Amino acid sequence: MSSTFPAPSSPVTRAPVSPARARTIAGYRNLALWTLQGWAAMFFFAAGYAKLTESMDNLVALMTWPALVSQNLVRGVGIVEIILALGLLMPLFSWKIGRWPLLVSAAGLVAMEAIMLTVHMIGMDIGLALTNAVLLAITIPVLLGRR
Template identity: 60%
Template sequence: MNTQTLSPRHRAQADYLNLTLWTLQGWLALFFIAAGYTKLAEPMARLTDLMRWPALVSESLVRGLGLAEITLAVLMLAPLVSWRFGRSLLIVAAAGLIGLEATMLIVHVIGGDASLAATNALLLGITAPVLWFRARPGL
């Protein structure tokens, strides 16, 4: 169904959904750019003060996760450049973020970091609808 066959009511609903998804994508991009930058720029001693898990893994892994977070965050906004090519990059980025968020949720639960676990659960709740709706044809 293309936009020309939608009734005005359905067109408005589609517009609101699109606006909501773009808002969520923007929040996710901002969050993960900030989180990734922190993992890249902060000294390891400071990161271990903020979170428990960096003390248990290599510095290379922490820095690599930071780079991955920034890359996925930028790809969440790829459709701004070109919807034709950016949509598939957005879908891959959303799936990658869901995998990362789910993994870190488990890590934080096992590590006893309740606030970080809650943050990852919230991020999953934001990212899942973005992936669900953006993967559907026509949106």
């Protein structure tokens, strides 16, 4: 006795999206990406500023890794964070430049966040590791959505 299976159903087709609806969706997507870019830029600008202006004693009290590296490295990371934060907002300053500074900055921040997530996990800084995980969840959509 042979078993019969129902015929495979046809794939679900989507109705075409009207041009007005497509513009609305694109507008919401753009707004969401700018919101994420703004959050990431504010965080990294503040973090970089703190690394440049705070004393090493204060930074060591807030994070453990500055105690393990030179002061120049900590200050250098602060400069890089500020530059990358400004790069995320570069399209606000000049559309002529294009979005390559935004993409380079987003990629640089994703790399930095992944490295710091690893450093904080090894150092058992759970709060800072979670912070970097959230920052990755903010920055990866910006990188993917703007490419």
